[in-house]
Amino acid sequence: MERKIINSITMASVVLTILCGVVLYLCPNLHTSAMEQQVAMTNGVSMGESVLGLIRANTEMTQQSPLEAEEHPVMHHLRMQIPDNVNIQHISFINNYLYNTILIKVPGLGNTYFYDYPMIGSCNHIVDMTYGSANNVGLIEITLDNVYELTYTYDDKYMYIDFVNPRDVYxxxxxxxxxxxxxxxxxxxxxxxxxxxxxxxxxxxxxxxxxxxxxxxxxxxxxxxxxxxxxxxxxxxxxxxxxxxxxxxxxxxxxxxxxxxxxxxxxxxxxxxxxxxxxxxxxxxxxxxxxxxxxxxxxxxxxxxxxxxxxxxxxxxxxxxxxxxxxxxxxxxxxxxxxxxxxxxxxxxxxxxxxxxx
Ligand SMILES: [Zn+2]
Incomplete structure (x- = not known):
């Protein structure tokens, strides 16, 4: 059902592709090589507009200070900026585990949101990631290489998302x-x-x-x-x-x-x-x-x-x-x-x- 909704979104959708590598936005020294690795790994994969450019620009702009990094020592798979006036309780997660996909619905998210506030991070379990917005609800669909449970934490500004092996949860x-x-x-x-x-x-x-x-x-x-x-x-x-x-x-x-x-x-x-x-x-x-x-x-x-x-x-x-x-x-x-x-x-x-x- 949810897949059909995603598929029916024909408007200019941003296609986000995040492949391979380790989350490195907390590690400035390793950042460059990680990005090179990402670019290398993404060559030959054509899934529409790559988000790599956005990731790089954003990472440079919003590099966390050492102090912030200390507050968040855990490396998460994805970090998403929570839109202003969106209550985290209103963000919903749907695990379509039969299709190895996870859908994140965020109210009040426009089409170009991730151009302005890119998701940051990387996870080698992510096969594909698409984004579209319809009726003022942003729909992020993440395709994974197996069944995972999504876990998240958040602070005032960001939501930190991880994909966890069910064996680690149950x-x-x-x-x-x-x-x-x-x-x-x-x-x-x-x-x-x-x-x-x-x-x-x-x-x-x-x-x-x-x-x-x-x-x-x-x-x-x-x-x-x-x-x-x-x-x-x-x-x-x-x-x-x-x-x-x-x-x-x-x-x-x-x-x-x-x-x-x-x-x-x-x-x-x-x-x-x-x-x-x-x-x-x-x-x-x-x-x-x-x-x-x-x-x-x-x-x-x-x-x-x-x-x-x-x-x-x-x-x-x-x-x-x-x-x-x-x-x-x-x-x-x-x-x-x-x-x-x-x-x-x-x-x-x-x-x-x-x-x-x-
Ligand atoms: Zn039967």
Missing amino acids: DYIVVVDAGHGGIDVGCSHSGVLEKQLTLSIVQKMKEYFDQDNHRIGVYYTRLDDSDMALAQRVGLANQLEADLFLSVHINSTASGRTSSIHGTEVMYRVSDTTGQSKAFAQNCLQALLDGIGSKSRGVVAGDEIKIVRTAEMPVALVEVGYITNKEELQLMQTEEYQDRAAEALYHAVVQTLTEKEE
Whole structure:
């Protein structure tokens, strides 16, 4: 969604390119060589107007005094001057981690702001950086070479931005996947679509994780009705080197017709010889049986399923119940049942992570 907004900005936008090197605006002696390195590294990369000229001019003009440097001894990736009459609370950050991009929205920022007040700094994780302004809101889109969390500090004049490895922020990393989405509706029955049920359950799981204090970084493949390739879903988990990958689905008979077949089934990766995928699947199954009172259909080999087979961490693909079973279909549409399933899966994740530690 946010990407579309950025892409639609056709006005003369400043394209900022900051590549390679170390932040050196606090180190006057190294400044020149760093800039030469930047220029060298940027040769051959054409992403519109380079901001290098702006960086250099600005750095010379606003070189911090030794005193100021002492106050800010930490070297940050980017430093942005906070516009006058912009409250830092009104600056918003959106981490589109599926696309390795971070969007910074700053109200009251005109098109030419960064000509006058360039961003300073550099980070070798930055692949690209674009800037545009629409409806008096400045949009900075930073493309990174992996998933990072943005952290920032600020003083009266500047905001200091850093891109941090999720591992440095969280003790555990989990990817939760709401099966299907967009034009891929999954299975369906009586007008109910699998993609809607899986999304409802995952949205409720997010509420549990948001209140959790185990320092678990949870990344979702979708929290709306977006369309996503299987490779992208498992790709997020693999890229993050997640501790666990959980994919939530609803089952159906092969024919798609109403049937008495019902119950909960969890797939795991047999080729995970450590047994961790199976253990995770068993935890999910048991938690669901306890939580929603469904019938057990056991844990089963899921290696023929792409996202199970290609996950490089313990994975569980949960089939909560059957959309083709009248009773389960009815239950799975209720908020209460969805909430109990969500809570059960949340507990299964926490349990599996803490077991891992023991
Ligand atoms: Zn499915």
